[in-house]
Amino acid sequence: MKTHTETFKLMIDGKPVEVRATPYVIKHTKQKKVRVSYNGSPVHIFGWDTTNQLHLVEEGADMIPHRIEEAIAKELENRLAA
Secondary structure (H helix, E strand, O other), rough: OOOOEEEEEEEEEEEEEEEEEEEEOOOOOOOEEEEEOOOOOOEEEEEEOOOOOOOOOOOOHHOHHHHHHHHHHHHHHHHHHH
């Protein structure tokens, strides 16, 4: 897994969204997570569920609009699988 911060842009509903993502591993559980910020937002934590799909995992996850969450998760899955 890459451990450096990546910055990329997405177009969501015709609006640009700049994303900063930093993958990391929780040492004692070996869980893979990603710190994500978009358009200068506070950091949100994404993680994999039991179906191996990436999604928000921290409290307050409803702070990200669903369409943005989905687009970021899809892009991260593609980037982190490479």
